Amino acid sequence: MGLDLDLELRDGRTAVLRLVGRLTMLGAGDVRAAVDRAVDAGHPLVVVDLAGVPFMDSSGLGALVGGLRATRVAQGDLRIAGAGEQVRTVLELTSMDRVLRPYAHVDDALRGD
Numbered sequence: 001m002g003l004d005l006d007l008e009l010r011d012g013r014t015a016v017l018r019l020v021g022r023l024t025m026l027g028a029g030d031v032r033a034a035v036d037r038a039v040d041a042g043h044p045l046v047v048v049d050l051a052g053v054p055f056m057d058s059s060g061l062g063a064l065v066g067g068l069r070a071t072r073v074a075q076g077d078l079r080i081a082g083a084g085e086q087v088r089t090v091l092e093l094t095s096m097d098r099v100l101r102p103y104a105h106v107d108d109a110l111r112g113d
Helices: 025-040 058-073 085-093 106-111
Strands: 003-009 014-021 045-052 077-081
Touching: 003 025, 014 025, 014 106, 025 045, 025 058, 045 058, 045 106, 058 077, 058 085, 077 106
Parallel strands: 014 045, 045 077
Antiparallel strands: 003 014
16 A cells, blocks of 8 residues: 655645555655645645554654754744554654644644644
């Protein structure tokens, strides 16, 4: 099963990147490229919707961290929403949940609640 991506550029400076499938080495480059496209288009606040991602490995985590760097360089942020149990476990085990704090829903992440 591959990874499907949908990048939605919203009004203002925000974008939502919806992922469906396993976030592994095979899709990590596509995730990073999508974040770069959003930033390049003037949308440096990117919310990555992980509700459809049942599994993430270290390559997927690396793509999110790389995207976080890209958004912050552009004076924005990368936020994650809808992370399932396995994804949250990866974030906690690597202490990345302190940097990529998971939000319950996309709307929460957009607001920063």
